[in-house]
Amino acid sequence: MTYADRLHPLTVFVFYSSILVLTMTATHPAALLPLFVSAILLRGVQIGAKKMLAGTPVALLLLLTVAAINLFLVHRGAKILFFLNGRPVTLEAGLAGLSSGVMILTVILFCACLARSLPGDRMLSLFARRLPRFALLLRMAVGFLPRFRLRYREISEARGALGVASEKGTIRKIRARLSDLSILMTLMLEESMDRADGMRARGYGLPGATRAATEPKSRRDAVLAVLLILLLVPALYPLFSGRGDWNWYPLDRTALVPDLSLALFFAAGTAIAVLPVILEGKETLKWHILRSRI
Amino acid sequence: MAYLAVTDLTFTYHGAAAPALTGCSLSVEEGEFLLVIGPSGCGKTTLLRSLKPALAPYGETTGTVELDGTPLDRLSPRDAATLIGFVGQDPERQTVTDTVFAEIAFGLESTGVDDPLIAGRVAEAAGFLGISHLAARKIAELSGGEKQLVNLAAALALRPRLLLLDEPVARLDPPAKLRFLSAVRRINEEAGVTVILVCHDTEELFPAVDRVAMMENGSIGSVLPPREFVRRAENGIVPFVPTVPRIWLLSGGAGEPPLSVREGRAWLKETLGAKTPATVPEKDDEPSGKEELLSARDLWFRYGRNDPDVVANLSCTLFAGEILALLKLLAGILRPVAGTIRYEGKKGFLKAGRNAIAYLPQDPALLFASDTVREELDEMTSGTPDGAAATSELVERLSLGGLLDSHPYDLSGGEQTRLALAKLLLLSPRVLLLDEPTAGLDPVAKTELCALLRELAKTGCGIVVATHDLTFASETADRAAAFFNANLTSPADTFRFFSGNRFYTTQAVRLTRDLTRVCLTAEEAVAAIREKEGGTP
Numbered sequence: 001m002t003y004a005d006r007l008h009p010l011t012v013f014v015f016y017s018s019i020l021v022l023t024m025t026a027t028h029p030a031a032l033l034p035l036f037v038s039a040i041l042l043r044g045v046q047i048g049a050k051k052m053l054a055g056t057p058v059a060l061l062l063l064l065t066v067a068a069i070n071l072f073l074v075h076r077g078a079k080i081l082f083f084l085n086g087r088p089v090t091l092e093a094g095l096a097g098l099s100s101g102v103m104i105l106t107v108i109l110f111c112a113c114l115a116r117s118l119p120g121d122r123m124l125s126l127f128a129r130r131l132p133r134f135a136l137l138l139r140m141a142v143g144f145l146p147r148f149r150l151r152y153r154e155i156s157e158a159r160g161a162l163g164v165a166s167e168k169g170t171i172r173k174i175r176a177r178l179s180d181l182s183i184l185m186t187l188m189l190e191e192s193m194d195r196a197d198g199m200r201a202r203g204y205g206l207p208g209a210t211r212a213a214t215e216p217k218s219r220r221d222a223v224l225a226v227l228l229i230l231l232l233v234p235a236l237y238p239l240f241s242g243r244g245d246w247n248w249y250p251l252d253r254t255a256l257v258p259d260l261s262l263a264l265f266f267a268a269g270t271a272i273a274v275l276p277v278i279l280e281g282k283e284t285l286k287w288h289i290l291r292s293r294i
Numbered sequence: 295m296a297y298l299a300v301t302d303l304t305f306t307y308h309g310a311a312a313p314a315l316t317g318c319s320l321s322v323e324e325g326e327f328l329l330v331i332g333p334s335g336c337g338k339t340t341l342l343r344s345l346k347p348a349l350a351p352y353g354e355t356t357g358t359v360e361l362d363g364t365p366l367d368r369l370s371p372r373d374a375a376t377l378i379g380f381v382g383q384d385p386e387r388q389t390v391t392d393t394v395f396a397e398i399a400f401g402l403e404s405t406g407v408d409d410p411l412i413a414g415r416v417a418e419a420a421g422f423l424g425i426s427h428l429a430a431r432k433i434a435e436l437s438g439g440e441k442q443l444v445n446l447a448a449a450l451a452l453r454p455r456l457l458l459l460d461e462p463v464a465r466l467d468p469p470a471k472l473r474f475l476s477a478v479r480r481i482n483e484e485a486g487v488t489v490i491l492v493c494h495d496t497e498e499l500f501p502a503v504d505r506v507a508m509m510e511n512g513s514i515g516s517v518l519p520p521r522e523f524v525r526r527a528e529n530g531i532v533p534f535v536p537t538v539p540r541i542w543l544l545s546g547g548a549g550e551p552p553l554s555v556r557e558g559r560a561w562l563k564e565t566l567g568a569k570t571p572a573t574v575p576e577k578d579d580e581p582s583g584k585e586e587l588l589s590a591r592d593l594w595f596r597y598g599r600n601d602p603d604v605v606a607n608l609s610c611t612l613f614a615g616e617i618l619a620l621l622k623l624l625a626g627i628l629r630p631v632a633g634t635i636r637y638e639g640k641k642g643f644l645k646a647g648r649n650a651i652a653y654l655p656q657d658p659a660l661l662f663a664s665d666t667v668r669e670e671l672d673e674m675t676s677g678t679p680d681g682a683a684a685t686s687e688l689v690e691r692l693s694l695g696g697l698l699d700s701h702p703y704d705l706s707g708g709e710q711t712r713l714a715l716a717k718l719l720l721l722s723p724r725v726l727l728l729d730e731p732t733a734g735l736d737p738v739a740k741t742e743l744c745a746l747l748r749e750l751a752k753t754g755c756g757i758v759v760a761t762h763d764l765t766f767a768s769e770t771a772d773r774a775a776a777f778f779n780a781n782l783t784s785p786a787d788t789f790r791f792f793s794g795n796r797f798y799t800t801q802a803v804r805l806t807r808d809l810t811r812v813c814l815t816a817e818e819a820v821a822a823i824r825e826k827e828g829g830t831p
Contacts, residue, residue: 121392136391139391140390142392143434154655159663162661183660183663186703187660190703194382194387197348198387198388198445201379201449202404202405202448202452203375203405203452204400206372206405208406209404209405210403210407211403211409212399
């Protein structure tokens with residue numbers, strides 16, 4: 001049980017979308033770094049330290065690859081580290097690459113968190129109201145895939161036992177596979193006719209169809225929505241005013257630490273990302289305490 | 295005025311020469327439970343579908359169908375969808391969506407039930423059928439029996455007053471079958487829903503239903519209460535009568551026909567008097583002196599590394615010319631994780647192909663790749679010298695002659711099984727593995743299959759059947775064993791297996807235990823009863 005399970009999917013979706021927008025537009029290191037840290041913490045709360053550690057090498061590899069690509073392709077910047085094939089390799093290019101890598105990693109982490117907080121079927125229920133036909137189609141496709149796979153296995157096993165597949169020669173084998181597929185298609189067409197009957201039998205196609213909303217809204221959703229709006233206005237201010245823009249070329253060390261007003265705007269953005277960490281962390285802690293009391 | 299009135303209904307499929315239904319008349323009272331039986335292809339499904347406008351087959355119709363005084367074609371589409379519920383044979387083919395909740399809600403959404411009410415109606419239907427705990431599950435993860443209950447709940451959520459069930463348990467195992475049928479009984483008894491059920495498994499149903507209708511060649515014969523039905527049963531109908539009343543009928547019983555084992559035992563005791571101590575003749579477990587055809591030693595199997603064992607430490611032997619009934623056996627194509635299989639004394643994995651091992655899957659349609667029966671058979675003989683002769687001999691033996699130009703999918707269940715068997719037999723296999731060959735077959739087709747398998751065994755072919763059909767197993771097999779807990783338990787010759795069991799055995803054994811000598815089949819029981827009646831003055 002996670003905190004997000006008790007929220008309406010729309011709340012969860014809007015929250016994560018806001019965080020993703022903030023991350024993708026954050027160019028200032030002082031804005032990006034807190035978001036990166038919250039992403040690590042949130043994912044850590046979700047999957048535990050052990051799995052986080054297991055994923056670290058892949059994450060580091062990604063980070064260093066992005067940084068290295070930028071380092072060797074971009075030659076702008078004042079602080080020259082060394083020359084490669086007569087072209088300058090600069091500190092700024094390295095740092096900018098590192099910053100892009102951190103941004104990409106943060107986005108990936110938050111997307112992974114979103115996928116866990118909002119599994120496919122809950123995500124789907126978001127669209128069900130707006131796009132009922134699309135949602136039904138998607139549900140049917142999701143229900144269809146495992147059947148398709150199972151049927152194919154059954155057919156190739158049964159035909160294999162018939163000795164059809166064990167024939168020698170590549171062309172004969174390909175032909176056997178193709179006839180397996182043709183059986184699969186025929187069977188699936190047969191089945192879909194039955195399925196269409198089942199749908200019509202239950203009134204599909206009548207005018208005035210409704211959609212069941214399985215997701216209840218609670219007070220929690222309202223409180224979080226208000227909080228999100230209150231934080232989102234200052235958090236987006238640096239983006240729209242241009243004050244949060246950051247340029248790595250050339251590196252301006254003094255601008256690395258933002259002034260107080262900019263820091264407050266960044267803090268609002270950070271707060272949006274930290275909120276899920278606190279809520280999910282509290283939930284995990286609660287279960288730990290409950291268990292230790294048994 | 296009857297609730298459902300079918301008057302002189304005649305129906306011809308589009309393009310067909312002969313009508314599928316001829317002059318059918320039927321009246322069903324509100325709250326009645328009607329069982330429809332008859333050989334496959336006699337028009338049961340066509341009749342049932344004609345009773346639901348959305349499923350009505352395409353063709354020429356004369357005659358009328360009235361529901362509660364309203365002709366069906368004047369029923370509004372919404373009423374037709376909600377008032378008449380329908381559940382078909384194949385649990386896989388009726389589900390539309392991915393989760394149980396969405397599936398049960400589907401009909402409610404389609405018929406425009408308001409959103410806040412849907413969850414309650416879904417909960418009501420699922421709760422009544424005892425599947426509330428499945429609500430959040432994915433349909434693909436459910437067993438066949440659970441899927442069929444979900445289909446029933448989906449129909450029930452619409453609050454039908456008439457429930458049409460077309461062989462709903464033909465593909466389910468016995469426990470799932472009983473669960474489904476008892477759910478249908480409850481819907482009928484506790485909610486007063488009128489039920490029309492087409493079903494071949496009459497054993498459990500005869501004591502439960504109000505009336506039984508017999509269909510033959512597109513027309514409805516007698517529609518009678520079960521006891522009356524048994525009493526008036528004539529030759530052609532007798533195979534469709536369940537075991538207990540059939541024994542009563544064939545041994546010329548008097549008084550009220552018994553429908554259940556309990557009633558049957560009471561009748562037998564009264565007729566035959568004193569108890570006979572059970573004498574089970576001693577027989578060897580493993581027939582000696584026969585050629586060992588296929589043997590497995592210490593087999594282990596699981597589907598994935600972390601999955602549970604499906605087969606654990608299993609050993610068995612198949613002798614030439616015998617039929618071994620294995621209940622739920624894993625056979626054929628998969629390689630064991632550990633253990634050895636010996637085929638004709640030689641070590642090696644099961645190898646499919648000519649003169650070796652053939653496997654008939656539960657759904658014979660999996661084997662059909664061509665457009666006509668003829669092409670299906672030719673596929674197997676291409677490249678063999680005297681294929682044509684072998685084919686025409688098999689066609690003769692399996693009476694496929696009239697079907698050669700039909701599409702394999704247009705055949706009935708029994709015909710499909712015969713065609714699949716013909717394909718396998720063209721490989722002249724030494725070992726034949728059959729997975730649930732009797733699913734969906736009518737009693738006559740079952741008897742034919744039984745005779746065919748016995749004949750094959752005589753030619754030296756070894757046959758392994760995995761089946762839930764105990765009556766079929768008792769009539770067909772030489773030896774039987776139960777598959778339980780990933781292994782075979784109590785393998786014995788068929789007689790010892792079934793006479794030794796008290797519950798997991800045939801109706802005839804349950805009926806005659808301790809009252810006559812032990813009888814596995816209805817025919818033996820009739821003979822035993824006659825013998826004893828003749829013996830006592």
